[in-house]
Amino acid sequence: MTPSKPRRERFQYSNEMVIDKPFNWSLMARLFQYIKPYTTRLLPLAILAVLVSTAARLFAPLMISLAIDHALVNKDGQLLTIFVSVIAAMYILNWLANTLRIRWTQQLGQSVIYDLRQHLFQHIQRLSHRFFDQRSAGSILVRITNDINSLQELLTNGIVNVIMDILLLVGIIVMLTVLSPNLTAAILVVLPLMFLISVKLRRLIRRSWQNVRMKQSIINSHLNESIQGMRVTQSFTQEKENMSFFTRLNQDNFDAWNDASKKSAVFRPFVEMTGAIGTAILIVYGSYLVRVDALTVGALVGFAIYIGNFWEPISRLGQVYNQLLMAMASTERIFEFLDEKPSVPEKNDAQSLGQIQGRVELDGVVFSYDGKRRALDGIELTFQPGQKVALVGHTGSGKTSIVNLICRFYDPTAGSVRIDGHDLRDLKLDDLRSQVSIVLQETFIFSGTIMENIRFGRPAATDEEVKAAAEAVGANAFIQRLPKGYDTEVEERGNILSTGERQLLSFARTLLADPRIIILDEATASIDTETELKIQEAMKTLLAGRTAILIAHRLSTIRDADNIVVLENGRIIEQGDHHQLMERRGEYHNLVTAQFRVLDVG
Numbered sequence: 001m002t003p004s005k006p007r008r009e010r011f012q013y014s015n016e017m018v019i020d021k022p023f024n025w026s027l028m029a030r031l032f033q034y035i036k037p038y039t040t041r042l043l044p045l046a047i048l049a050v051l052v053s054t055a056a057r058l059f060a061p062l063m064i065s066l067a068i069d070h071a072l073v074n075k076d077g078q079l080l081t082i083f084v085s086v087i088a089a090m091y092i093l094n095w096l097a098n099t100l101r102i103r104w105t106q107q108l109g110q111s112v113i114y115d116l117r118q119h120l121f122q123h124i125q126r127l128s129h130r131f132f133d134q135r136s137a138g139s140i141l142v143r144i145t146n147d148i149n150s151l152q153e154l155l156t157n158g159i160v161n162v163i164m165d166i167l168l169l170v171g172i173i174v175m176l177t178v179l180s181p182n183l184t185a186a187i188l189v190v191l192p193l194m195f196l197i198s199v200k201l202r203r204l205i206r207r208s209w210q211n212v213r214m215k216q217s218i219i220n221s222h223l224n225e226s227i228q229g230m231r232v233t234q235s236f237t238q239e240k241e242n243m244s245f246f247t248r249l250n251q252d253n254f255d256a257w258n259d260a261s262k263k264s265a266v267f268r269p270f271v272e273m274t275g276a277i278g279t280a281i282l283i284v285y286g287s288y289l290v291r292v293d294a295l296t297v298g299a300l301v302g303f304a305i306y307i308g309n310f311w312e313p314i315s316r317l318g319q320v321y322n323q324l325l326m327a328m329a330s331t332e333r334i335f336e337f338l339d340e341k342p343s344v345p346e347k348n349d350a351q352s353l354g355q356i357q358g359r360v361e362l363d364g365v366v367f368s369y370d371g372k373r374r375a376l377d378g379i380e381l382t383f384q385p386g387q388k389v390a391l392v393g394h395t396g397s398g399k400t401s402i403v404n405l406i407c408r409f410y411d412p413t414a415g416s417v418r419i420d421g422h423d424l425r426d427l428k429l430d431d432l433r434s435q436v437s438i439v440l441q442e443t444f445i446f447s448g449t450i451m452e453n454i455r456f457g458r459p460a461a462t463d464e465e466v467k468a469a470a471e472a473v474g475a476n477a478f479i480q481r482l483p484k485g486y487d488t489e490v491e492e493r494g495n496i497l498s499t500g501e502r503q504l505l506s507f508a509r510t511l512l513a514d515p516r517i518i519i520l521d522e523a524t525a526s527i528d529t530e531t532e533l534k535i536q537e538a539m540k541t542l543l544a545g546r547t548a549i550l551i552a553h554r555l556s557t558i559r560d561a562d563n564i565v566v567l568e569n570g571r572i573i574e575q576g577d578h579h580q581l582m583e584r585r586g587e588y589h590n591l592v593t594a595q596f597r598v599l600d601v602g
């Protein structure tokens with residue numbers, strides 16, 4: 001039979017929707033809050049520089065106009081020298097103030113970007129597992145990198161330039177009116193045209209830049225996933241399909257950029273065209289006014305210089321406006337993350353835990369990840385201090401979910417989880433997590449040396465303490481054999497280490513952290529018997545004297561557990577020690593015999 005396969009998209013990034021909100025002053029005001037710390041020094045300095053340079057730029061053409069009408073027309077050499085000196089001094093002052101303005105605005109912008117990035121990263125670190133369940137690592141990455149970078153232009157140049165340009169515009173209009181109110185009125189006819197252009201194009205441009213950002217975010221999400229899953233892709237020879245998907249994303253991104261830049265490109269020529277209309281009015285009407293003696297030649301020249309300066313701030317304001325539109329999209333996305341609350345909040349009056357005994361109770365616990373399906377359904381379970389308890393059950397039966405609740409990665413939907421009688425929701429998270437350690441199947445190795453990787457368990461530990469921990473779990477032998485021993489550099493996923501070695505490393509890390517409660521997600525990857533024995537030994541050292549919760553996949557390793565809890569569909573169906581459960585001939589018995597049958601066949 002050849003089933004007709006509906007073609008489904010292999011990768012779906014549903015969270016990357018366009019966030020389309022109208023221009024929002026309160027959002028901008030919130031962004032500007034980040035400038036507040038600099039309002040006492042950098043911002044006033046930058047504004048002072050702007051004022052000085054704007055004043056110099058405003059008065060220089062007036063001086064030129066006066067020089068023509070009074071010194072040049074009357075052929076007064078002495079007066080001309082004075083005018084020229086004053087004009088030269090103004091240009092030098094403008095240059096100096098501009099240099100300082102650029103330096104200070106850059107510093108201001110970079111400081112704000114730095115703070116925003118710090119704040120965002122700090123916030124993301126506090127968010128709960130539920131947040132990370134719903135988003136790809138790539139889309140989170142985009143917000144810390146791209147979205148913040150796109151604010152860079154606005155914050156470094158944009159804001160202060162806006163002040164400068166508005167001052168310049170108002171100043172020029174005042175100067176023009178002083179020189180000739182009639183000519184000014186004629187030229188300002190084009191202003192409404194400018195306004196219309198910016199309003200009409202504004203929505204269009206903003207939408208298209210949001211679209212670009214969304215496409216980029218999808219590319220990054222996909223890249224991240226592809227690189228992480230490269231081994232699987234290669235082993236299933238899915239490179240071609242992967243490539244064609246990537247090509248599509250890349251093309252979409254390309255098209256979105258094209259579309260957005262085309263729309264943005266329309267803006268400037270429109271501004272320039274209105275500039276040309278202004279100049280035409282100046283030439284025709286201005287020369288007429290000179291002819292009828294309503295305007296001096298000096299005033300006309302001054303006018304021409306001002307008009308030349310007039311369109312520059314307008315078109316720059318248009319650019320800033322574009323930056324603002326782009327920044328709006330990014331700001332919305334950044335604040336969307338910053339507004340995300342941890343789904344496991346810490347109470348304001350959360351208690352400190354102090355040294356604990358290690359009794360863990362789950363009381364009437366019901367839990368659902370998505371509010372629909374129950375992952376746990378009425379769990380009553382107690383782990384006594386120092387006990388070794390194994391959780392067994394088919395895949396999806398709820399073992400990891402129990403552990404997730406004990407670490408308070410999630411809160412139960414109903415019921416409560418307690419440690420030494422304290423509800424986890426009343427405790428300080430840091431306190432709780434320093435007493436509970438989880439050793440995952442897949443050991444995460446950070447890039448750095450072996451020494452640093454073990455020290456992750458307790459950053460204050462000395463080299464000797466790190467080595468002692470490694471020795472205690474039997475990791476010392478393989479570390480000594482590495483090229484640089486404890487100083488050997490390992491990469492993010494610890495590629496130079498075998499599965500068994502990685503596991504020993506994480507045991508050492510956990511032993512160093514010295515928690516009262518250890519959760520061990522037993523690795524499913526098969527390892528050779530010798531390593532298996534080493535790991536068994538290491539486990540004994542690691543678990544001694546602590547409350548231990550084992551997620552067991554190989555049932556042979558949990559025979560000596562004090563209690564074995566068998567789960568099915570989120571419920572406990574039986575519990576007891578190995579002998580009791582074998583005698584019952586229930587589900588545990590079935591699991592054990594099934595596993596032995598597999599081993600025999602193998």
Ligand SMILES: Nc1ncnc2c1ncn2[C@@H]1O[C@H](COP(=O)(O)OP(=O)(O)OP(=O)(O)O)[C@@H](O)[C@H]1O
Nearest residue numbers: 133369370375393394395396397398399400401402
């Ligand atoms: N992040 C999640 N979001 C939504 N549902 C989830 C999530 N994690 C697990 N589930 C669902 O919750 C149920 C219990 O999963 P859990 O991970 O606790 O099982 P498990 O017994 O640990 O399985 P395994 O042995 O395969 O690790 C499953 O039906 C699973 O599909």
